[in-house]
Amino acid sequence: MTVAVVGAGLAGLSAAWELTRAGADAVVLEAERRAGGVVLTEQRDGFIVEGGPDGFLTAEPDIQELAREIGIGDRLVGQVARGSTMWTGRTLEPIAEGKAAELLGIQSTAPLQAGFTSFAAGMQEIVDALVARLGPRVRTTQGVSGMAPAPRGWRLSLTGSSSLEAQAVVLAVPAWIAARLLVGVGVPGARALEDVVYHPSITVSLAYRVDQVPAKLEGTGFVAASDASGAVGACTYAWRKYSKRAPDGFALLRAFVTAVDEDPGAIAHNELTAILGLAGPPLWTRAFHWWRGLPRYHGGHAQRVAAVRERLTRLAPLAIAGAGFDGAGVSACVKSGGEAARVILNRLGR
Ligand SMILES: Cc1cc2nc3c(=O)[nH]c(=O)nc-3n(C[C@H](O)[C@H](O)[C@H](O)COP(=O)(O)OP(=O)(O)OC[C@H]3O[C@@H](n4cnc5c(N)ncnc54)[C@H](O)[C@@H]3O)c2cc1C
CATH class of the missing domain: 3.90.660.20 (Protoporphyrinogen oxidase, mitochondrial; domain 2)
Incomplete structure (x- = not known):
């Protein structure tokens, strides 16, 4: 059965990649028309124009390991x-x-x-490579407006009043959106995620x-x-x-x-x-x-996130990932997505 990843930013795409690699049937539901979230590069008249992040610290390994795994290690460029x-x-x-x-x-x-490292044609390269590897598993214009427990996992309400049943869910959306979805299923302490x-x-x-x-x-x-x-x-x-x-x-x-x-x-x-x-x-x-x-996080952020994660262990498999929880940098988001996938795989006994 399906694992639904909500949000196709770097955290969601990394989670979906990790799930797929482990043989799980992942589907990524993205509200916008494009994947990548705040990672956005435009090519214009021979210029490479970054809208969001333009690189990451060379000392941060996770995004570089992912790049090598998906076959674009040779596209990494140092400053x-x-x-x-x-x-x-x-x-x-x-x-x-x-x-x-x-x-x-x-x-x-x-x-x-x-120093810093990026990709030769801009940060969008890693998004494009992940989307190419994941193929039709990435579904754009499929925003999740609500979720509810279902007999075998979760039932997600999607844009356009359709729905999807999934055995497990990774919420890789900004903190205020995750908070709203988690409050909807009665997770105590979830509203505190809006503090980000x-x-x-x-x-x-x-x-x-x-x-x-x-x-x-x-x-x-x-x-x-x-x-x-x-x-x-x-x-x-x-x-x-x-x-x-x-x-x-x-x-x-x-x-x-x-x-x-x-x-x-x-x-x-x-x-x-x-x-x-x-x-x-x-x-x-x-x-x-x-x-x-x-x-930006307020004091006590890590404890609030840990408390919410502890509560999630009592529900059907559900995990949170991304910049709202585990660090804003792109490499931290890759790591966070991968870890959320492994939490789900563990819960599914894989
Ligand atoms: C201007 C700017 C510059 C930055 N510069 C750097 C930098 O140089 N280096 C660095 O390391 N980091 C940088 N960052 C930070 C980093 O880019 C982000 O923190 C990171 O990319 C966020 O990834 P994410 O997957 O957690 O979230 P996002 O990229 O926000 O992805 C979340 C996705 O969820 C989707 N979504 C939202 N609601 C729903 C819903 N209900 N249903 C379905 N999908 C939904 C969104 O459309 C989005 O695609 C920068 C950020 C910004 C904004």
Whole structure:
């Protein structure tokens, strides 16, 4: 019988892969028209444009092991330029790599010295490879609106008033959605998962000719000091961080912009012109709005998640996975998905 994985972000796809590898019959139910969740890469005029994550710490093994397992290990690429700077509001000053991660709120226990890694054609590569391996098991525009116990597991209500029976379920959706589904089946303490706060952000990619950008830019980008006024909180020199992110003779910047009312592309260009000394307008800009972007946990988060997981052991096989629970980084999400799959396989005696 079927194991339903709800959510086709990296956590859900990793869970489905692990289940499939073990011989279980997995089906992934995704609300949106595409798989990948916040992992989203666009190819445009020879540029590789990341909407969400652009890489992960090289010291984090899980996503790299998965990449090798699904046959795209040779697509892993290390960062080229190194080092970061801080925009103080007046100048750009070199800072330690760890300091930049700290200012950006990257929470990881992995060491930072080895730098960052990505995929040659962007982060979407791992999503596409997983979707190709999973084939028709991944069903898009199939959102789960509710769940209820069934004689042999669970009954999921799907978009369009259809339903699906599954022996086991992995919820790989953001914490507030998992909370709602778990409250619906009476899991004590589940509402506390809504405590996870997802911060809104906008990523803006801006394309220039390389002669519009000062040649002496240092490192892979800058982070703005918390007291530097402005909407741009950080900027990655994307075409210098990883190779082949822009065609020869062109440059690609990516800014993290706080929620703004006006055109984020224009705001980013104006602020970056003042900070970096850009010459002339961008060839184009592309903004991605993440109304609920990176999750942050409050104190006691791990205990609340552990308490919910303990409660799940008393129900038909049901597990939770993803950035809302076990760490926001892409590698942590791969690990979390794999672990949820193994919990389910254990419960099914496989
Ligand atoms: C702008 C940005 C930049 C980032 N940069 C980095 C980075 O550089 N490095 C790094 O390691 N991490 C980064 N992260 C974090 C990381 O990308 C995410 O935490 C991770 O990809 C989340 O994966 P997930 O599978 O847990 O969730 P998601 O990607 O959110 O996937 C959840 C999926 O569930 C689906 N869903 C929701 N509700 C339902 C429903 N009811 N039924 C069915 N499906 C549903 C959603 O549509 C979505 O596809 C970044 C995140 C953002 C937003």
